[in-house]
Amino acid sequence: xxxxxxxxxxxxxxxxxxxxxxxxxxxxxxxxxxxxxxxxxxxxxxxxxxxxxxxxxxxxxxxxxxxxxxxxxxxxxxxxxxxxxxxxxxxxxxxxxxxxxxxxxxxxxxxx
Amino acid sequence: xxxxxxxxxxxxxxxxxxxxxxxxxxxxxxxxxxxxxxxxxxxxxxxxxxxxxxxxxxxxxxxxxxxxxxxxxxxxxxxxxxxxxxxxxxxxxxxxxxxxxxxxxxxxxxxxx
Numbered sequence: 001x002x003x004x005x006x007x008x009x010x011x012x013x014x015x016x017x018x019x020x021x022x023x024x025x026x027x028x029x030x031x032x033x034x035x036x037x038x039x040x041x042x043x044x045x046x047x048x049x050x051x052x053x054x055x056x057x058x059x060x061x062x063x064x065x066x067x068x069x070x071x072x073x074x075x076x077x078x079x080x081x082x083x084x085x086x087x088x089x090x091x092x093x094x095x096x097x098x099x100x101x102x103x104x105x106x107x108x109x110x111x112x
Numbered sequence: 113x114x115x116x117x118x119x120x121x122x123x124x125x126x127x128x129x130x131x132x133x134x135x136x137x138x139x140x141x142x143x144x145x146x147x148x149x150x151x152x153x154x155x156x157x158x159x160x161x162x163x164x165x166x167x168x169x170x171x172x173x174x175x176x177x178x179x180x181x182x183x184x185x186x187x188x189x190x191x192x193x194x195x196x197x198x199x200x201x202x203x204x205x206x207x208x209x210x211x212x213x214x215x216x217x218x219x220x221x222x223x224x225x
Binding site: 008034042043044045046049088098099100101102103104105 | 156203207
């Protein structure tokens with residue numbers, strides 16, 4: 001059974017700061033990871049995916065993957081109040097049916 | 113999540129009634145997933161379907177819940193004899209197969225009175 005763990009938060013950061021969200025996983029065979037953002041009352045939307053060790057940057061977002069330590073992080077630079085949402089980490093199954101496993105999500109609050 | 117349609121967006125049922133939730137995937141996508149999300153909880157996988165086939169239903173309760181994805185028309189998640197514990201947001205996700213990720217619909221919020 002794949003496990004994906006996230007601190008539920010809330011994580012509170014001031015506007016303009018760097019928000020760091022973390023996710024650990026149990027399956028050493030996992031190859032790819034996804035970060036979704038979910039605003040309150042809305043559906044999840046994909047914001048980042050990462051396949052290889054190291055960093056992947058997209059605008060203010062950076063995903064970091066460390067396979068040896070089995071964690072993946074999402075950094076949000078210059079955090080804005082509009083970034084306030086729940087961030088879900090997900091990893092798909094490897095082989096067989098494609099069924100992503102989602103973490104519970106971390107609630108981020110960016111205060112002005 | 114543009115293109116994935118779910119209806120109704122909100123559904124109110126009394127205990128014992130049936131709930132039918134519909135999902136139309138994005139054009140060209142033949143894979144549909146259903147998830148349930150309880151308040152303050154993460155997404156829980158329920159069932160994975162392709163056209164006319166259930167691929168994996170390991171996350172779906174054995175009783176009262178069923179799902180289908182017919183050759184024509186939307187995928188339907190059916191909950192019979194609803195109970196208060198069924199109150200949740202139900203999300204459908206569309207997947208092209210061989211692609212990188214799923215695309216979520218807006219969800220159906222089910223409230224059981």
